[in-house]
Structure formats: structure tokens, C-alpha cells
Amino acid sequence: MSYRAPVADIAFTLKHGPGLAPALRQHGGLDADDIDAVLAEAGRYATEVLAPLNAPGDRHGTPFKDGRITMPPGWKEAYRGWVAGGWNAVAAPTEWGGQGLPHALNAACIEMWNEGSMAFGIGPVLTMGAAEALAAYGSDDLKRTYLPKLVSGEWMGTMQLTEPQAGSDVGALRTKAERAADGTYRITGQKIFITYGEHELTDNIIHFVLARLPDAPAGNKGISLFLVPKFMVNRDGALGARNDVRAHSIEHKLGIHASPTCTMVYGDNGGAIGYLVGEENRGLACMFTMMNLARLAVGLQGVAIAERATQQALDYARERKQGRALGATLGASGSSPIIEHPDVKRMLMTMRGLTRAARCICYATAGAIDRSHGDGEAAKAANDRAALLTPIAKAFSTDIGVEVASLGVQVHGGMGFIEETGAAQHYRDARIAAIYEGTNGIQALDLVTRKVSLNGGAVVRLYLDELRRSVKAVQATNDPAFGATGARLSEAVDSLDRATTWLLSKLDKEPQAALAGATPYLRLFGNTAGGCMLADEALTAMRLADGEPAARIAIARFFAENVAVQASGLERAVTEGADSVNSADAALTG
């Protein structure tokens, strides 16, 4: 029943996914063997070290007493071993001690850390995002002091946006920053839902905190970003006094119990010392540097929990015997492994197909981020592609994470509802990923209002053309093993195309109508793009006679014929459903 990192599957998608070969090539000298070596080693750590910590971490949680948090047994050692392996530094800049490897390769590793344990994986994701923001916006002085240790993971970082009245609406935050005479700032206020806000995995914790200057404009344009260390850092790099920030309490959560979620209090004694990152009142832009990477990483959490739940359900379905499947070999002991029952097979294929589709989307997004680094038209186009795909990578992957984890419980029957089986933990853990780093509703609004309209719709149109090429390629094979894959994907792309045209026509004139369809539009996009990418993978595997072509064809076909076929219903919900949403008030009383 134990998790095994799906290294071969990951390597295949990473090497052959859309735009990934050029992304990996950009980082000179990285060949297929290098990639395989990194993935194998990451897979080993995730499988052997992290995965066994997952259930005990869930049971232990992170007890909080007198301002201190006790991490579950073994977690500190696992984190330190992980840092020693260089895993925090995979994609970080070489000038600060990073390995400068592609984000796409790091994305594959992030998936595996989260397969090992979502509660473990979310911490480093925030540290990596913090390092990225500091590298992009920090002063040289701040970088010299903090960046090497955030890059290595010797210190962890946090992202602090949320306050009780400021969740999705970050602009409503009230934490105060006052200028001090020495050029630093004094931070006072309260932050909630701070992931890994306090712990003793590392000797210091570097908080990245959004706050408002006394003379700042209201809303999003009056937010500044501050670096606030838990312990002050002396000139010589040694740790100094404790800063005026503390964890006040932790949350009792549905899942990821081993990830401490803290309420943070700033300014018991006059204010925590903070250092400005970037310019005053431009903090949201800096934070968005972290957010985009964090959003992709949370999408990868969705892939990860789906993969782990699928593996567990497959193992159970092969071992558990109930009833006799139609056509089961006569003379067998009387009952069949439940994997032989068609309804169970459908559940497992749904799990596998959704997981693989989400992985394709996330890796394609990571590749676009890699290709966006640099100048020129190609980099600009890649930047647009990353912008377009990021909300889909986040929301689609985490929605299917919840769905797949729920199916995982169902495959287990009554055993799925018993906590010791482990399927229920995935169902609980998966749920947060659809919420944090921007709820999936916020992702859908981002997609519809900011991304579809990029370059007047040219960015999304270019992507639709790419999907059509995938469809044509499947259709051109005329291979009966694909069943109706080509036809169903073609219809899905048509639906996505019409829904896109409709949205573009509404955004200015009837934004309320466009907003009402944002969530089904995002799902339509994810299903369609995911379906096309699975078909691409099948074609690639056939061409290479590698990567289990028969399996990939079966997955592509199942997905096209059973999932992508939702397209017409989703299109309708987008293009015809808005009135029924916006005239619903009478039904939402009582």
C-alpha cells in the first residue's frame, strides 16, 4: 500500500510535454540522463523518507504551547536531509547558491515532495517563492544577508497576506508599517492562516509581510512588502535578538495537520523590525512574483495528492476481492479482485486520467515559465503562455485533486472511511489546495478577466490553434485504438473556442455575465487542454515506441470519451447559464 514515486511517468511528461524540450534545453548542458538522475534521486527521497512521515504527521499534528510548536517526530531530520540534498535550491539562481536548473524540473520534484507529504511540501514552496521575490526585488544588502540561506533552505520563508478582514481581497489589509529613522520599518498588526509561520525546523524564519504605510493610498496600491526575520541577523551573519513577532495560536484544520497554520502577532513591544522589499506601495507586484510560482506549486499539490490517492486505490483494488467479475477465469477461487469490475475500472481510469491531465498542464506551465526568462518575442510569448495557464494549473489540478481523492475513498468502500487506511487523509488534505494561494473561484476570475483578454484575445487564440494541431494529429493516425478520441477532442476544442469568443464579447459590455461563467469556463479549458495533451503523449509514445504507448492511448481515449465529452454542457453553462446565476437572488433567501 506504500507510495512509489512515479518517476518514469514524470520523466516522460517532463521531456515530451508541449514546450518542455526547449525549456529544458535553455539550461545548457542538461541532457536526458541528467534529468533522469535528478528525478530518480528526488523520487527516492520522496518515497523512502517523506512518504512514511505522512500518516504519523497527520496523527501528531503540530502541538502549540507557549509560543512554540512541536513538529511530528522525524520531520526535522527529514527537512534537514532534504536541504542537505540541495532540493530547496534546484531552480534558484546560481549566484546565490542555487543550481539554476529549470523550473520545470523543479516542478517535477515539487510534485514528488507533495506526493510524499502535502503537509511537508507546502513549506518549501513558500521558501522558494520568498527567495524568488527577494532575488527579484530585494536590495543587494538584503540579498547578501538572507538570500543564500533562503536558497539553501537553511532558513525557511513565509508569505503573509491574509488578515481576518482581508482574504481574497488583499487590498483590505490593515497591518501597519511605520518608517524608522534608520531606514527600516516597524510592523504592527495581525496575520492569520500563516503556513509554517512558526516551527523549529530551521534556526530562523524569514517572514515576507504585506503591510500599509501611514500615508499609503487605500486598496491594492497602498501595500508594501517587508522582510521581517524571526531572529535579527548580525553583520557577521550570526543570529541576534528575537524580533517583535510571534505566533499567537495555531488552527485546528481538516487536513495537512503537520503543516502549522499560525496566527501571527506583530508589535507587542513597539513593532517588529522590517526591511522594505522593492518600492513602497508596490508590494503587491512583488508578492505576485511569489504568488505565481506558489500557484503553480499548489497546482502540483493537486497532481500529487491525486497521484498518491490513485496509487493507493489501485493497490487496494488489486488486492481486495469481492464478487466475481463477468468473464472472470473459471476455476478461480470464487471472487475477483475488484479492479476487474467495470465500475471500479471506471473510477480508477477517471482517477488516472484526471491526474495525468493535470500533470501535463502543470508541467507545460512550468516550461512556459522557464522559456519566459530572457528577451525577445519567444520569451514574451512564453510569458503570456505562463500567464494564461497558471490559473488553470492551479484550479483545475486542485479541483481534480479533491475529486480523485474522493474517488480514492470510494474505491476502498467502507475501509475508505476508516482513518487508518489513509485514503481519508488524502481526501482531507486535498481540500485545502482548492482554497489557498487564491481560491479556485479567484483563479477562474483571473483567467476570464485578465488572461483570456491578453493581447485582445490573441494569446488564447494562439493556444487554441495549438490544441487544434493536437486534434488533427490524433485524427490523422486513423488508429482504431484511439476510438473516438479525435472526434471528441475536436468537439471539446470547438466548445472552448465558442465559449472563448463569447467571453471576449462580454467582458466589456456585460462583465457580470462573463464572471458568472468563469468556473465552468476554467473547467472546460482544463478538460480540453488536458485531453489534447494526453493525446499528444500517446502519439509521442507511439512514435518513440517508448513510455508505454498502449497505456497512454488507453488513457487518452478514456479521457476524451468520458471526460472531455463534458464540453458541451460546460460550454452551455458558460454561454447560456449567466442569466440564471445573476437572476438567482429570489432563490438565495431563506
Place this chain on the structure above:
Amino acid sequence: MSYRAPVADIAFTLKHGPGLAPALRQHGGLDADDIDAVLAEAGRYATEVLAPLNAPGDRHGTPFKDGRITMPPGWKEAYRGWVAGGWNAVAAPTEWGGQGLPHALNAACIEMWNEGSMAFGIGPVLTMGAAEALAAYGSDDLKRTYLPKLVSGEWMGTMQLTEPQAGSDVGALRTKAERAADGTYRITGQKIFITYGEHELTDNIIHFVLARLPDAPAGNKGISLFLVPKFMVNRDGALGARNDVRAHSIEHKLGIHASPTCTMVYGDNGGAIGYLVGEENRGLACMFTMMNLARLAVGLQGVAIAERATQQALDYARERKQGRALGATLGASGSSPIIEHPDVKRMLMTMRGLTRAARCICYATAGAIDRSHGDGEAAKAANDRAALLTPIAKAFSTDIGVEVASLGVQVHGGMGFIEETGAAQHYRDARIAAIYEGTNGIQALDLVTRKVSLNGGAVVRLYLDELRRSVKAVQATNDPAFGATGARLSEAVDSLDRATTWLLSKLDKEPQAALAGATPYLRLFGNTAGGCMLADEALTAMRLADGEPAARIAIARFFAENVAVQASGLERAVTEGADSVNSADAALTG
């Protein structure tokens, strides 16, 4: 944030749903005022007594020590008050102390008990089922001794089918029953997952246990049903010695923590004394009497958890302010209640629509059960209707229970993931209902292999005709408030019709293909029937100018345009998806 029993909505569906008026009329003397009085009183008990126990019950659980279970504080008093109110006896036969009221009315009450607390509600459901089976199959002697107290609820009953190797495949059970010289039996063996198998809410617990005689044929045809009291009952009705059955342990579950789920051991000292119910080797038929009612009741749990989650999400969405909705009143304090954001509105309408549709289906099933009592063609037809709808009532309602509870978490954002909010408990509790009393996959197979084929398909065809009448009635209104309701429902019925024809053509020749589409077929059926019933309700409310016609039209329209539109995708999954399921083996390795 507290639950309020939706008495008016329940009363409307109960009085006006398909086939319900005649069901209620069958029970002479019951008028609309009587119904309202019962519902109001049940609603009061659920709201004021049961609902406040739900969260504390979740936290407390049912600690098990030395064979005894400690129920959460207040639960014993709540149960006894509930019994004193006569609530266990609502639909039980008058000759045994029951009130003889319609099952449909009892169904409405069962919904409310489960809205108050699912962990509370599941216990009585099993007692009622046990009483029903005993009334139908027990000897006069057994009935005299046990039935009055099972009817009143003074003693609770359990249903004991599952063993480690016998879950969905009941026929694999091994618990032994040996004939004793005095005409009783000695039961030895182990049962698992026994709901309310042990507790001290009542002085005695009457177990209904499936076991196998030494000379019984293998499989389903060798199973007998036994009544096994926890305490023996003397001739004078007083409790005697403890029987040779005990709870060995309880499960640590994902949800319904206040419902003790026990492993039961029979025969530490030679065997528990059991009394045969019905005939030897005919136990499964007796148990199915209980199962069908229990399946409907579990469907009602799905409705209940969906209703409670919807109420909680609505309350939160009205209070929580974030961002400014498009078109929000200028001069407002700057942020809007999130219910004003279209994406949140879509979530809430999805919750409300699915909940209401499931309620309609469950109550229609209950009404058919009422109408099936008696002789003649009408009773036979009602019996067929109940048989057809039961798997849909169970599986559709519990699937949407999970979906709605998950949306409830999502509406709450980060707060939804915090246990104290309560939304997460619904998400955890809801999950079991899709599993127990026959997994939803088993329900789908029952629908496809036994129900669709009833009378060669005539039963389902008759139902399709009824749905078409609903469609025509909506179309005939030409009321623009319905939007595309008529057209979308018409397409959904067409899809269901074609999928049904396809299934009927495959059942004999290619059963494997039919089985592969069972789950999407059941969902297609639920969406379509639910959509038509919501439209019926809207039309009824318009005609009566009562029951909030504007709200009901809005719900019917939203459902038709955003949920029922999944029909074409589901139809395809049924009629074209089977090959991709049954040729999936290559993709389910690894």
C-alpha cells in the same frame, strides 16, 4: 450560523411532489394541517435539540473502553426525548404501537433528524428498518416480545451483514448459526462496521444478524436472518442474562464520529442465542426489506447534509464581506457580502439546486413506497416505481451530498478548512453516505441490471413518459422567466431515453458494456428526473401562487441550464465510453 429546519420547503415538496398527494391520501384522515403540524414539531426538535449536539458529538466521539461506549454528553437525553415524542414510530404499523403514518411523511422527518445530526440520524434508521423486517417476517412470538419496543425506539436495532471478506459481496459471509435443541440457534463469528452495535442509549439492543447454517448452500442462497438480543428477554418482558455477543472495538472514522461503528464478536462462550426471522436460507430477502428502506433513508442523509451545508454557506456568504461586487450600491462601506459575487452565487445555486432535486427524488420514492402497499395494478405500478427510484434516491442524493458539502467548504474560503467553522464536518460526515447501505457503484449496477430491465423496460419507459409530460408543461408556459428550461430538460430526457434504449439492448448481449456505463447512467437519470421535478415544483407554485414561485422558477432554470446540460456528456459516457473502460487494463498497471 445555526441550522433551521426548512419546514416550508419540505412541506411543499411533500404535498406537491409526483405521486405524493395520493400517497398521503391513502392514510385516511391526514390533511394538510396534520402534515404541517407533524413537520413543524419535527423541525423544532431537529433545530432546537439535535442540531446543537452535532459539533460537540463530532469532537467527543464515542470512546470505547472495556466493552462499553460513552456517548457524547446530551445524546442519551436527546434520544430519549425523541423516543418520547413518538418519532421512531411515525410510519410503523399501528397494531404494534406505531402511528401508521405515511412513509413519505416519515421520510421528511428522517431528513430533518439527519440535518440536525447525521451521526444521530443513522441509528434510528436502522431501528426502523429492523422493525419493518421483523413485522414482515418474524414469528408472532418474536413480534410480541420485540416489536413494540423496536417500534417505540425503547430498544434500538442493528443490521449486521458485513464481515471482513464480505462487504458488497454479502454472499461471502461466514458467520455461523447452529440449530439448538430448543428451536433457537447459536451464532458464532465476527461482524464489522456495525453502526450503533454497542451503546447505552437504550437498555437493550436487538441485533439482526445474517449467518449461515452448517448445511446451507454457498453464496446468497445460504444466508439466514437471526434476531440476537444484547440482553435476553424473560417471559415477563424483563431483561435477563447478557447474550454471548459483544463489541470488540470501534473504528476511528473520517466522519459521523458520534455514531459508534463496532466490530462485533459472537460466541466467546459457545454462541449467542439467536432466533430465526423468516425461513432458513431466505435471510437475504428479509434483509432486503430493511435495505430498501435503509437505502432511501441514506439518500435522505445526502439531502440532509446538503441542506445543512447550504444553509451554513448561505449564512456565511451573507455576512462575509470581501471585494466590491460589480454594480454594488455606491456609497456602501466599500466591500460587498460575497453572496453578491457571481461566482459565489453560482456555487450557492448549485448547492441549492442539487439539494432540492435530491429531495424531490427521495420524497417521490417514499411516496411510491406508500402507494405500493395494497393490492391491484396501482400498487404494483407503485412498487415498480419505488424499485426503479430507490437506487437513484440513494446514490444521486449521497453523491450530491458530498459535492454540496465540498462546495460549502469552498464558499467559506480559508475558514472552511478550520474545523471549528463546521463546514469541514459536513464534508467529512457526508462521505460515508455514498458508501454504506450498498456503495453508490452497487446502486448503479442495481439500477442498470435489475431496475431498468423491469418488465422488459416498460417500467422505465413509463417513467420517461412522465418526465416528458413535465417538459411539455414547462414549454407550454412560454414564460420567459424559465429561460431555456424547457429546451434543456427536453434534451436531457432525450439523452436519458437514448441511453436507456442502448442499455436495454446491451444487457443480454454485452453486459460488460452496460456495467461500464452504470454510474454515468445513474447520474444522468438523477439530473434529468431532478430537473423535471424542480420544474414541476415551479409550475405548481405559480399555479397556487404559493411556495415562493419566483424562487422555484429561478432554481428550476438554474438547474436546467447549468446541471441538466451535462446530459449529452453523460449519455456519451454511457453509450460510447464502455470500450475505453473495458480496454483500460494496460493503463491500470504500475
